[in-house]
Amino acid sequence: MLRSRSPWSLAALLVGLTVVAQALLVPLFAAPAAHLAPRDLPVAVAGPPAAAELAARLAAARPGGFAVTTLPDAAAADRALRGREVYAAFVAGPDGVALHTAPAASPTVAALLTEAAGQLSGGSPVPVTPVVPADPDDPRGAGFAAGFLPLALTGMLAGALLTLLVAGRVARFAGLIGYAVVAGGVGVAVLHGWLGLVDGDPWREAGAIGLFSLAAAGTVAGLGALLGRAGIGLGALLVFLVGNPLSAVAAAPELLPQPWGTVGQFLPVGAGGTLLRSAAFFDGAGAGRSLAVLAGYALVGLALVLIGRRSGGLGEAPVSRPARAEVTV
Incomplete structure (x- = not known):
């Protein structure tokens, strides 16, 4: 039987929840979005002998903002973009500086670097070549970010419901595998087939969504x-309440205050967003770390399900206790 709480204890509970929500969750969600700026953002400069001068000008324009790699020519810069090694490349040529970008990696970064290229050229127009463009139906990436959020939410709910409603360890294990398969298929059908927000290989995309869901x-x-x-x-905290604002799905990890951008890539949502981008737009390039992170979470989770408690919280039958006999003298 549930014990009724006094008005004072209920009031204290409400005040505590409000303080936690406003003092912790609001800054956690708002602060990263309010302080987006390049922090060791990987970019390339190409076309010697002007490349060294370009690198120096970038470093002077925003100290600590860019991690600059010098490459021999535009072809090498484009290979680095397709391999997700850099977000953009400043290419020096006889007609001045041109900018090669990968909007598929982050439309936000592509726009930011387009503005930076204009500043480097003294305000004159800079030709921009999108080497790895974003999906034409989602040029700003807003649909990708908004579409990824429900994948995280349903994954969190699926894990909670399996724990609360399914008693057997093997049944939970099978439920997780089945959920991952269904989530991968439905996710790619919606994001790729219906909405057209990703345009890579559907099998690779389904695998990425399925692994993230698992x-x-x-x-x-x-x-x-x-x-x-x-x-x-605790799982909901890791997957959603902390993992979502630190995921940088709508921006890039290098735009978040550090170390939070890096931390987010070692949580499921951040790693899942990176993996899906790699699968959808880069033929799997740059997916190594995110693949390892998600596989680690999946394997540890499945192992804990097999060795953990058997009964679920809501499905657990109440323990019956024998009534004590009363002896009347």
């Missing part, structure tokens, strides 16, 4: 199997 749901379910309801809350 990592997100497995994290919540695994921690729930290990710690009970507290584990579900």
Whole structure:
């Protein structure tokens, strides 16, 4: 039987939740978005002998903003863009500086660097070549970021529901695998086939969405199997409440205040967004770290499900206790 709480305890609970939400969650979501700026953003300069001068001008324009790689020519710069090694390349030629970009990696970064190129050229127009363009149906990347958020939310909910409603370890394990397969298929059908927000190989995209879904749901379910309801809350914190604002899905990790941009890439949502971009626009290039991170979360989550608690929180039958006999003298 649930014990009723006094008005004072309820008031204290509401005040505590409000303080936590406003003092912790609001800054966590708002601060990264309000302080977007390049921080060791990987870019290239190409076309010696002017490349060294371009690199020096970039460093002087924004100290600490760019991590500059010098490449021999435009062809090498384009290869670096397709391999997700850099976000853009400033190419010096006989007619001045040209900018080669990869908007598919981050439309926000491409726009920022287009503005920076204009400043370097003294305000004169700079020709821009999108080597790896964004999807034509989503040129600003807003649809990609908005479409990825429900994938994280459903993964978190799937892990919680499997923990609360499914009692058997093997059944939970099978449920996670089945959810990942279905999520990958449905996700690619919606994002690729219906909305046209990604335009890569559908099988590779489905694999990326499925692995991310397994990592997100497995994290919540695994921690729930290990710690009970507290584990579900911890999993939701990692996957959504902390992982989402630090994911940089709508921007780029190098634009967030550090170390949060890096931390976000080691959480499921950040790694999942990076993996899906690589699968959708770069033929899998630059996916190594995110693939390893998601595989780690998925494997650990599945292992915890197999060795953790058997009964779910809501599906757990109440423990019956024998009634004590009363002896009347």
